[in-house]
Amino acid sequence: MQLQASIKVGNILPGRNPRGYFDPSEMTALEDSVKSKGVLQAILVRPRDAGRYEIVAGERRWRAAKKVFGDEYEIPALVRDLDDGEADEAALIENIQRADMSPTEEAEAAAKILGRCQGDRDEASRRLGWSRTTLDKRLALMNCSERVRRALSERRIQLGHAELLAAVTRDKQDAVLEKLLSQSSLPTVAQFRGQLEQISRALSSAIFDKDECTSCPHNSGNQQALFGEAIAAGHCTHGACFDGKTEASLDVKKASLADDYPTIRIVRPGENFTLLRLLAEGDTGVGGEQAKACRACKNFGAAISAVPGKLGNVYPDLCFDASCNAKKVAARIKLEKDKATPAEGSAKTASGKSATPAKSSGKAEAKSEAKVQDSQRVKDYRLEVWRKALRRELMANRDNNLTVLIALALSGNARHISDTKLGKAFAAITKQEFTSFVFKTDEAARLVAQSDESVRDKLFLGLAASAADGIEEKTLVQLLNYLEIDLGRHWKLCEEFLKLLTKSEIEAMCDEIGLKAAMGGAFAKAMSGKKDDIVKALLNVAAFPYEGKVPRSMRFNIA
Numbered sequence: 001m002q003l004q005a006s007i008k009v010g011n012i013l014p015g016r017n018p019r020g021y022f023d024p025s026e027m028t029a030l031e032d033s034v035k036s037k038g039v040l041q042a043i044l045v046r047p048r049d050a051g052r053y054e055i056v057a058g059e060r061r062w063r064a065a066k067k068v069f070g071d072e073y074e075i076p077a078l079v080r081d082l083d084d085g086e087a088d089e090a091a092l093i094e095n096i097q098r099a100d101m102s103p104t105e106e107a108e109a110a111a112k113i114l115g116r117c118q119g120d121r122d123e124a125s126r127r128l129g130w131s132r133t134t135l136d137k138r139l140a141l142m143n144c145s146e147r148v149r150r151a152l153s154e155r156r157i158q159l160g161h162a163e164l165l166a167a168v169t170r171d172k173q174d175a176v177l178e179k180l181l182s183q184s185s186l187p188t189v190a191q192f193r194g195q196l197e198q199i200s201r202a203l204s205s206a207i208f209d210k211d212e213c214t215s216c217p218h219n220s221g222n223q224q225a226l227f228g229e230a231i232a233a234g235h236c237t238h239g240a241c242f243d244g245k246t247e248a249s250l251d252v253k254k255a256s257l258a259d260d261y262p263t264i265r266i267v268r269p270g271e272n273f274t275l276l277r278l279l280a281e282g283d284t285g286v287g288g289e290q291a292k293a294c295r296a297c298k299n300f301g302a303a304i305s306a307v308p309g310k311l312g313n314v315y316p317d318l319c320f321d322a323s324c325n326a327k328k329v330a331a332r333i334k335l336e337k338d339k340a341t342p343a344e345g346s347a348k349t350a351s352g353k354s355a356t357p358a359k360s361s362g363k364a365e366a367k368s369e370a371k372v373q374d375s376q377r378v379k380d381y382r383l384e385v386w387r388k389a390l391r392r393e394l395m396a397n398r399d400n401n402l403t404v405l406i407a408l409a410l411s412g413n414a415r416h417i418s419d420t421k422l423g424k425a426f427a428a429i430t431k432q433e434f435t436s437f438v439f440k441t442d443e444a445a446r447l448v449a450q451s452d453e454s455v456r457d458k459l460f461l462g463l464a465a466s467a468a469d470g471i472e473e474k475t476l477v478q479l480l481n482y483l484e485i486d487l488g489r490h491w492k493l494c495e496e497f498l499k500l501l502t503k504s505e506i507e508a509m510c511d512e513i514g515l516k517a518a519m520g521g522a523f524a525k526a527m528s529g530k531k532d533d534i535v536k537a538l539l540n541v542a543a544f545p546y547e548g549k550v551p552r553s554m555r556f557n558i559a
Helices: 024-037 058-067 084-098 101-114 120-130 133-143 145-153 159-166 172-184 191-200 211-215 222-224 239-256 288-294 322-340 376-396 396-412 420-430 441-450 453-466 473-482 505-513 514-521 521-527 532-536
Strands: 002-008 043-046 053-056 074-080 263-267 300-304 314-319
Touching: 024 058, 043 058, 043 084, 053 058, 053 074, 053 084, 053 101, 058 074, 084 101, 084 120, 084 521, 101 120, 101 133, 101 145, 101 159, 120 133, 133 159, 133 514, 145 159, 145 172, 159 172, 159 191, 239 263, 239 300, 288 322, 288 505, 376 396, 376 453, 396 453, 505 514, 505 521, 505 532, 514 521, 514 532, 521 532
Parallel strands: 043 074, 263 300
Antiparallel strands: 002 074, 043 053, 300 314
């Protein structure tokens, strides 16, 4: 039902107006028109309680009349019974048709209409009298933050600026808007587009799977389909998402190299100088033997670039200890100079030139011993192997056991004799429950005195052996060297050890013990496989004598 009426301005209240901004200059012009001619076109209202009415459309005319004539002025009005949803639709349509409504105001109102249509965009566009494309473009502006929408409504930025900002993640929009408005003169839409392109991410540089990017609203290609203004196709405007996916891809690539190198680093801008190629020859070469050994060093590895323009590039065969590398290069250069120096007192030929000496000096013949730094996992493993070897040797030789026991006491290491291990040994030998023992000194003495000689003899042999797990590595190595223990009798190449090594460490170790040469062409084929297959192949070389082949990384007589 609709009625035509004249209603006092004071009896009319503002309603659910989608227009949030009233341009001052436009309002002044309207007030001048109302003052001259009055309000000629009726506003649309709906009845409320107590003889009052709410504006559905025409708030600008009502404001002008109120300011010019006051509350007693009777303004022409159409009175229509409308619920909230119907009022929203009528207000939006009337304002759009009457023009000058901000695109963001249209967007906010259109979002409400879409809600009434239960998300059916085709129905919403029909009710609004818009094309589906127009509706999609307006609704896309709802990705703008409240401050951006307000700036557009207040005409401080243009629609093109807002469309470009809509493509930026909301958490960044306000900061970008502030920088935009703080400039001495507002950049044109084209200038602003160029600025955003500089800080966006080029999808062509992505190292991750871009399938999800195809339909992403932050893909500039999709933004071009929605907006009149968008940055060039092929860009991502969601930097955090792009960077997060890039980091995840770098981590995956790093994990994929974990079996190949002891150290893998992701190198970022400013860290490029840390890349030092491991070379055998040339001005920065460490020498052939040292270069082979370095491949088993914990500081040998590869770098993955996180530098723009080189994202994801892998740089292999690097040394990450510049100081050590410099020392090795210096040692190689010195050795070469020493070899080039004639032996002291060499004979002269008739022409006065130095003759080749019959025998080079010991210094010139010397070879620089290859040294590397082992990984912690290898250090931990070999330390346990060394402790086990010492225990076995001491348990097998009474004289050595007594010697070491006295030496431990004299050097202050007797404290490392383990009462727990001896207690367990005593319980095992006497076939008693270890938990039943409370080893006070007098009780322990009585238990030992009551035991037969074989039990006491075994416990005696266990005294020094029980200290093997507690003494420091330095002390352990001293004892192993003193006893001249042949580690080849206690250890040989095995699956447990090989699985601790990366491919580069395995290759260096196999080269050292002769396994690489023994396998010939089969070695390269084996190394191209998976870790488990590599280990299996290396442990099943029929012609290779595994016994006694102890690689440098397992030997205890190392500096």
